[in-house]
Amino acid sequence: AAIGADGTPVSLWCRDPELARDINTDHENRRRLPDRILPESVVATPDIDDALGDAEIVLLAVPMQTLRPFVQSHCERLSHRTLVTCCKGIDFETEEGPVEILASFVPDAKRAILSGPSFAADIALGLPTALTIAAADDDLAAHLQSALSTRSLRLYRTTDTMGVELGGALKNVIAIACGACIGEGFGDSARAALMTRGFAEMQRLAAHRGARPETLTGLSGLGDLALTCGSEQSRNYRFGLALGRQEPFDASVTVEGVATAKAVARYAAHEALEMPITRAVAEVSDGGTSVAEALRALLSRPLKKE
Ligand SMILES: NC(=O)C1=CN([C@@H]2O[C@H](COP(=O)(O)OP(=O)(O)OC[C@H]3O[C@@H](n4cnc5c(N)ncnc54)[C@H](O)[C@@H]3O)[C@@H](O)[C@H]2O)C=CC1
Ligand SMILES: O=C(CO)COP(=O)(O)O
Structure with missing residues (x-):
């Protein structure tokens, strides 16, 4: 929610069409984030291709143990984009972190991880939050740092993706x-x-x-x-x-x-x-x-x- 807080258009892929409709009319996700009003710049769609459109930056916020199957089944759609994983965990079967999974299945995408102390409910209220954005390429990290920071969300950057994966x-x-x-x-x-x-x-x-x-x-x-x-x-x-x-x-x-x-x-x-x-x-x-x-x-x- 903070990502769209400055009016930047954000497309949210939402598998349940009814929930997508509710989010677009009431600007609230009652199931996952009740009592938090989302910015109007956040628009939900049940169609993953609509959601991706020609987006350069894609934030992946699925539970860690579903990231590998998710990325595997959508690798063509995700290729050549800038993928930012928000997952915190290690894949149970492969013992890989989220950035390593992106590297395995979408090697031609630019890869980054966003992590740090942040409850979704706090972020959605616009409460002050500081996070780390990590990408092996510092130019990419700097680009994402400025693209994703808002007045209430302050990002620090690093090239140490492994350290950020393991901490989270x-x-x-x-x-x-x-x-x-x-x-x-x-x-x-x-x-x-x-x-x-x-x-x-x-x-x-x-x-x-x-x-x-x-x-x-x-x-x-x-x-x-x-x-x-x-x-x-x-x-x-x-x-x-x-x-x-x-x-x-x-x-x-x-x-x-x-x-x-x-x-x-x-x-x-x-x-x-x-x-x-x-x-x-x-x-x-x-x-x-x-x-x-x-x-x-x-x-x-x-x-x-x-
Ligand atoms: N909730 C929080 O405050 C924070 C969560 N995170 C991390 O973000 C990641 C996601 O967490 P939450 O959003 O809290 O989890 P959640 O379980 O509340 O929501 C996950 C969303 O992913 C969807 N989903 C589940 N399986 C899927 C699949 N196979 N394909 C597509 N979509 C699927 C669900 O429908 C749900 O909308 C986790 O790794 C978590 O550690 C990071 C920072 C804060
Ligand atoms: O990662 C989080 C806070 O930074 C959210 O923690 P939980 O997944 O334990 O709710």
């Missing part, structure tokens, strides 16, 4: 752990410990993959970790809360951290990387162990240097 993916995993910690009743001090040691895991994996340390301490890493691990607006955090309280959770809600935790735990085991919190989230989400057992196991690990 892993903060969801740590947010589940933090929610579970609070839900179980372990308290705020334990949550701060999980956030900090979780951040150490993020940095370890990022270094192993060749990402830059400063990307992880930026908006798309530490910034998003701080937001997601402390707010009940986060679906990953709320999912963790439900796990800790042993309450059911609505399966229709998008929770990106579960598949990502499993993919990253598998990768870390293969690469002999120490990521105990990620492994615990993967095991607890699968029902393999309880939150209390997982946290006790984390506390009983051998003592080590920080």
Whole structure:
């Protein structure tokens, strides 16, 4: 919604024709973003070719685990455009991040990722938000930075797409752990410990993959970790809360951290990387162990240097 806030025309592909009609008449997406009025410059259409038109910049905001099949089935339509993924996660089957998926299926497109601390509901209200735009080519990153920034949305840029992919993916995993910690009743001090040691895991994996340390301490890493691990607006955090309280959770809600935790735990085991919190989230989400057992196991690990 912020993207159309300055009157720039935005075409929104919406698979459900009825919802597209509602968005165009009432300027509201009651199903996904109730009580938020969208700018009139945002126009929805159920026809993907209409939505794409001759657009140069295409923002891809589907759930992470649907990005690969989506891009695969629309690769011809997407080729030769500038594709900006907004996804946060790692593909469960291929262990690729969103930019890597774009590179695999649409190699002739320009590729970028937009990430950082931002709840859709806040952005749609026009609340001040700062994000990271990453593209391997700095000229492309600079072009997108100026094309997508608005009065309320400030973009910083980097060429480290890997660092941005990993920060956005892993903060969801740590947010589940933090929610579970609070839900179980372990308290705020334990949550701060999980956030900090979780951040150490993020940095370890990022270094192993060749990402830059400063990307992880930026908006798309530490910034998003701080937001997601402390707010009940986060679906990953709320999912963790439900796990800790042993309450059911609505399966229709998008929770990106579960598949990502499993993919990253598998990768870390293969690469002999120490990521105990990620492994615990993967095991607890699968029902393999309880939150209390997982946290006790984390506390009983051998003592080590920080
Ligand atoms: N909601 C938020 O505050 C933020 C979300 N993100 C990221 O954006 C991505 C999308 O998240 P949300 O929009 O919140 O998820 P969502 O689940 O609320 O909405 C996803 C949309 O994608 C559509 N969709 C699902 N499968 C599809 C498919 N196979 N083909 C085409 N469309 C499909 C759904 O109908 C829905 O309209 C995620 O990776 C998320 O981590 C990033 C920043 C903030
Ligand atoms: O990525 C987000 C905030 O930056 C949204 O987090 P959730 O997917 O946990 O709701």
